[in-house]
Amino acid sequence: MSTTDKDWVGDPRNASPDGEFVRDTTYIDDRITADAPAGQPTAQEDGTFHWPVEAGRYRLIAARACPWAHRAVIVRRLMGLEDVISLGLAGPTHDVRSWTFDLDPGGVDPVLDIPRLQEAYFNRFPDYPRGITVPAMVEESSKKVVTNDFPSLVRDMIIEWTDHHRPGAPNLYPAEHAEEMEEINKYLFTEINNGVYRCGFAGTQEAYEAAYERLWNALDWAEERLSARRYLVGDHVTETDIRLFTTLVRFDAVYHGHFKASRNKITEMPNLWGYLRELFQLPGFGDTTDFTEIKQHYYIVHKEVNPTQIVPVGPDLSGLATPHGREAFGGQPFADGTTLPGPLPEGEGLKNPEPFQK
Template identity: 60%
Template sequence: MSAHGSSENDSYVKPNQPYERDTRYIETRITRDGADGYPVEAGRYRLVVSYACPWANRTIIVRRLLGLEDAISMGVCGPTHDKRSWTFDLDPGAVDPVLGISHLQEAYFARIPGYEKGITVPAIVDVPSGAVVTNNFPQITLDFEQEWVDFHRAGAPDLYPADLRAEIDEVNAHVYRDVNNGVYRCGFAGSQESYDAAYDQLFARLDWLSERLKDQRYLVGDTITEADVRLYTTLARFDPVYHGHFKCNREKLSEMPVLWAYARDLYQTPGFGDSTNFAHIKSHYYEVHRDINPSGIVPKGPDLANWTTPHGREQLGGSPFGTGTAPAAL
């Protein structure tokens, strides 16, 4: 989620145009062979996130599921940001205690002086140099799963099993286009025509997902995979934000029986609900997107207590972690 050029007074909506996400990321990778100059090394890197951002939320969940907390430290930005970038206003003195910076922009500039693209979370920063290594969020979690295996906890689940990768990739492509990014294409549409098209595409895909999940507990295979993580972070934001703020209002998630039960099943699984911060989510969207919520007022609802109600998905079989185990309770 970008903060550069996105102050509270900036516009996310371009009149008479559909929303197009800027996907020009820093594609450097941290790998076991260090091919890009950044080898896997415990304690060297810091993952910078915001609990508000769905793309960053993925990395928080995967890091916790795999038990990478001791290998990769995590800095948390507040839910809002200023015109420069995401800020560390949750920390004492509003400075990240490891990186020693107040704005994430400083780490981007340390890598690429005058960096002009989006200052986005998640970002992985090389602590010794203070420079961003990558903000390529789709690749970050895949590399956590494949390149950081030597630092996975005992019992860590296989979130990207080799025999299911083609299917996971296919599902992820549909979900990204129509759902993960589809809600933004609704919310930031610059014309009725582009909004209508995005809305229809979003709900057609949600119907497709409901049908897929009607008789199977997880999206691909019988355990949690990368595909479930990617869908979950959008579903968690659906009723608090996307339904009203982004006009994705054919119905609420809580009115879609299959997806609502599926989302609650994940929320109640260690690593998901304990990595979800509804207060940060609501604060970010309603306070920052002033061109579609000019008052900046954050709605009090909906009541989120229903996320902990029984979901009944156990009867479909499957096991969240397969032959692995749940991460330790926080």
């Protein structure tokens, strides 16, 4: 299958015989690592390549609409990598070929000088057969994609880029919680992060109802867990919280109606709602969340789900700026000695902020 045959560039998908949504999770699994020698990427025994950590060499291509890319944008900001890894932002909508840079002057990424992310994939793999996905790390000089494996891409920004982290950057992957984080991360992916898609793209009533039950079992688990603790793991924000945040912040605006995940809104679940408000109010979270682009992506691109492509005006999201009360559980967002990120770099502010975000 050629890339142009893919009918869902941002969310690669397949359908099982019973109508269940099955995500294509095969990615370019090269990595950027601290121990890779300078220069050209080094071949590994498993057939992948390790690329060297090098300031100014790579450009993170993301889209504010995409929850998987949003994770990478948040981590880049929290780690203070804005001057080390440049950021390119694709527009919220795309066609069957690729994410496009229609937000930039002339519809061309100003650093890579390409109109479509597809070109960076084809520069390295001329016959690349899979979906053109974000986030993707691209080598600026060659304009070739390095990796689009979003879990390791994000993790490596936390673990492998430490020499370039800002002073006071948080520890988002504490070793003492690594085992528990991995267990919860896996559960979040299968049941919540991908669970909303399993509801939205179900091909039969039976598949939808099964997906709906699984999703709400998991959201009830998260609501219960957060009734007794401030964060999912430990006493501070971790990568695990970022993984849940990017789904929760899209839930009421998109997944509740568009994906028919409609038992409750997050605003109706007191612990998840307080937790979401706290995270949203932290630098790196709310200031990287563009609800206009999120809604445009889902409601315009998913024509099978929303044939009219009408984008809803609501919901009212101003409650995200209200007090959250999560201090009652103890702990704090980041450990002592950690500092919050500074102002957003010039040119990286939201293009479509909600009134309460201004």
